């Protein structure tokens with residue numbers, strides 16, 4: 568494996584939860600690499616630690632031990648400012664539930680990350696790019712709709728456009744189609760494939776959806792507290 572191509576790497580990553588009084592060793596030393604332009608799917612049984620892992624690499628949580636390197640830089644050594652920048656520019660999140668702001672239109676929701684990152688930036692340029700992203704996700708006709716005026720699948724596609732807004736190096740998605748019916752889940756899977764192909768977007772997607780895995784360029788599995796290569800018979 569070519570070192571220069573690695574965008575994200577974890578070394579001996581552990582996460583132990585003890586807040587409830589009981590010691591829960593969920594991640595037991597995860598070694599993982601994500602290459603630039605890779606579309607990696609992470610599967611695993613419910614409760615195996617997939618979201619825990621994604622939250623750590625997204626710097627939404629702190630590991631108990633081990634290292635997370637993004638472009639070779641150790642996340643735990645980042646200053647607060649660097650971490651803000653990491654959230655705003657390096658990674659884009661898509662969760663199972665869209666988390667759109669209900670009082671803002673689809674277009675305004677997509678613009679928000681750019682306004683936060685670059686409040687003095689050229690608003691019409693940001694707006695134009697947000698419009699192009701909404702067009703990309705098939706919602707050119709829904710720019711002025713509020714989240715409650717969109718279907719579940721449409722809301723999730725707005726969330727994908729929002730995640731793309733700051734041109735992140737990596738999209739981290741946690742069960743993005745988990746709350747959708749079959750038809751909308753299929754559309755969302757195709758959308759991920761499209762953004763991978765068209766934007767050369769690097770993606771790490773946690774999913775139970777076997778059809779999403781078909782589009783991926785690599786697949787790993789969370790098992791026994793570590794990430795292992797996927798083997799069909801393990802499922």
Ligand SMILES: Nc1ncnc2c1ncn2[C@@H]1O[C@H](COP(=O)(O)OP(=O)(O)OP(=O)(O)O)[C@@H](O)[C@H]1O
Nearest residue numbers: 584586587591593612613614615616617618619620
């Ligand atoms: N903050 C926390 N405190 C204590 N236990 C936690 C905490 N967060 C997660 N856990 C436990 O860690 C385990 C792994 O949770 P996680 O959400 O990472 O699993 P998952 O693989 O994403 O599951 P699913 O596929 O069901 O979403 C679970 O048993 C959960 O109860």
